[in-house]
Amino acid sequence: MSIDFKQVIEENKEPFYQDLDQVMQIESVKGTPAKNAPFGTGPKAALETVIALAQKYGFKTAIVNDAVGYAQWGDDEDYIGVVGHLDVVPAGEGWSFPPFKLSKRDQRFYGRGILDNKGPILSCLFGLKLLKDLNLPINKTIRIVFGTDEESGSGDIPLYLSEEKAPQFGFTPDCKYPIVYGERGIVNYEILTPLSEEELKRLGDFIGDQARDHVPDELSVTIDDKKVSVTGKRAPSNAPELGENAIMLLAEKILQEQALSGKLAEYFSWIVASLAEQHYGEGLGIDFLDADSGKLMITPYELIKKDDQLSLSLAIRYPVSVTEAEVTTALEKHLPPKSRLTVVRRIESSHFPKEDPNVQALSAIYEEVTGLDGTPVTTTGATYARFVPNIVAFGPSFPGQKGIAHNQDEYMDEEDLLLNMDIYMQAMLKLIE
Structure with missing residues (x-):
């Protein structure tokens, strides 16, 4: 028929x-x-x-x-x-x-x-x-x-x-x-970086729509009671190259305006140097790839104050031939001083x-x-x-x-x-x- x-x-x-x-x-x-x-x-x-x-x-x-x-x-x-x-x-x-x-x-x-x-x-x-x-x-x-x-x-x-x-x-x-x-395998990390109480007092809370499913597109923070805001472009977290990440834009703006100094300036410099427009992990030494699934992909999706630390969350999708342990070992070598890396979510390939x-x-x-x-x-x-x-x-x-x-x-x-x-x-x- x-x-x-x-x-x-x-x-x-x-x-x-x-x-x-x-x-x-x-x-x-x-x-x-x-x-x-x-x-x-x-x-x-x-x-x-x-x-x-x-x-x-x-x-x-x-x-x-x-x-x-x-x-x-x-x-x-x-x-x-x-x-x-x-x-x-x-x-x-x-x-x-x-x-x-x-x-x-x-x-x-x-x-x-x-x-x-x-x-x-x-x-x-x-x-x-x-x-x-x-x-x-x-x-x-x-x-x-x-x-x-x-x-x-x-x-x-x-x-x-x-x-x-x-x-x-x-x-x-x-x-x-x-x-x-x-x-691909998926692993989400939280990077906790300790800072002094005096340094963190200069920062207000980070305000914006931050969630693991998408690239954040709006973010603001007060520095010494002065508001710094940026607007990027939202995209799914598995397509970070299609968006403009507000975390990166905020870090770049803070550095351009020389709004911070000392350890805080070093922290935001690390964010820009390691992550800005580097969607495949090359800035963090995790640029794994294989023939079947292509390049590893990384999306920073949340930046917040957490007690006496700054917390940056990353979503990583790694090739099917790579293990989570290999990603973790490589990533740990490229963190800010005294930072601690924690897995908050994992889904095997x-x-x-x-x-x-x-x-x-x-x-x-x-x-x-x-x-x-x-x-x-x-x-x-x-x-x-x-x-x-x-x-x-x-x-x-x-x-x-x-x-x-x-x-x-x-x-x-x-x-x-x-x-x-x-x-x-x-x-x-x-x-x-």
């Missing part, structure tokens, strides 16, 4: 947009744990809304430990899994559109989560509905799985796997194309055999639909593929599309959203035939 997937999608896109908008309007940012909502009421509301849609589409559904839901087609215990998430990062400032609504201008959709990850995972759900509506025969059970804590450490996945089997194989539509078979027949099948589908090279690749990002056994990352961003997800005016072109649905429909059908 020959199916014109593009025509099927075109005929049904308006109902899809309506359902997607319903989910986009929920501010599903992680919040305080509540009864039956371990990651806050926003993510749980999004989960319940999507499960209601899945029931309307005619799927078997369930919510596991109030943390993860699924829509299932088929009755077997073993299943193919498509694993995405409904939680989103905070909106932040500077939007041209309402962040929690599906907006459209010039054939481009805007809204928090349109790319990461409500748009892609809802396109999988709706695409599976279209396949089911065609009454196609299937030989394997498939589940669309909806998480609610991917952006904050994937604490939802252990709650799911404690009750449910892992998929036989599957993918997460939460990275890039083509198939991502390997994800992940690797899936790129020769696997299912990986090759996804690669072939991608090449057939897009005409682009489908050779499997690695990523600097962190997805559910690190936490859910037997899955790889697959889409939704196409080559050349980078640094969109966690920014203001997060967007996805309508053409790309529908092309994703086409790819995912054909991929799911191939995996369950």
Whole structure:
């Protein structure tokens, strides 16, 4: 049976947009744990809304430990899994559109989560509905799985796997194309540098939006009661080269204005010399690289006063052939005097055999639909593929599309959203035939 997937999608896109908008309007940012909502009421509301849609589409559904839901087609215990998430990062400032609504201008959709990850995972759900509506025969059970804590450490996945089997194989539509078979290791460090009480009295608190998921874009501090402020450019922390880091800009401005002297001036000089426009660790002696995953990547993301110390936090993504211990050993040799290095977060690298027949099948589908090279690749990002056994990352961003997800005016072109649905429909059908 020959199916014109593009025509099927075109005929049904308006109902899809309506359902997607319903989910986009929920501010599903992680919040305080509540009864039956371990990651806050926003993510749980999004989960319940999507499960209601899945029931309307005619799927078997369930919510596991109030943390993860699924829509299932088929009755077997073993299943193919498509694993995405409904939680989103905070909106932040500077939007041209309402962040929690599906907006459209010039054939481009805007809204928090349109790319990461409500748009892609809802396109999988709706695409599976279209396949089911065609009454196609299937030989394997498939589940669309909806998480609610991917952006904050994937604490939802252990709650799911404690009750449910892992998929036989599957993918997460939460990275890039083509198939991502390997994800770099991630380690976050805190560098604590002691300073005298007299020196620290000269500094006020550092004020700005600083978090590990993005390059900080605004930062200010008072020095001897005079405010020093800078404005940079926000970017995802796994694409620091696309941003302008406010920590670096502030350090440079302090030095240019000769606002500080002594140990404080030496500290900010170290920041500039070691980190400014040195995204691959070359200023700290950690410029590791390998053929599969490329260069190590470093993002300074938080500078604060902490007791009698200054605390600088770094997010590092290192190649799959490198160990965390190697990074730590090298980094310790390039710190300011008397500084202490602490690991505050670690996620080991992940690797899936790129020769696997299912990986090759996804690669072939991608090449057939897009005409682009489908050779499997690695990523600097962190997805559910690190936490859910037997899955790889697959889409939704196409080559050349980078640094969109966690920014203001997060967007996805309508053409790309529908092309994703086409790819995912054909991929799911191939995996369950």
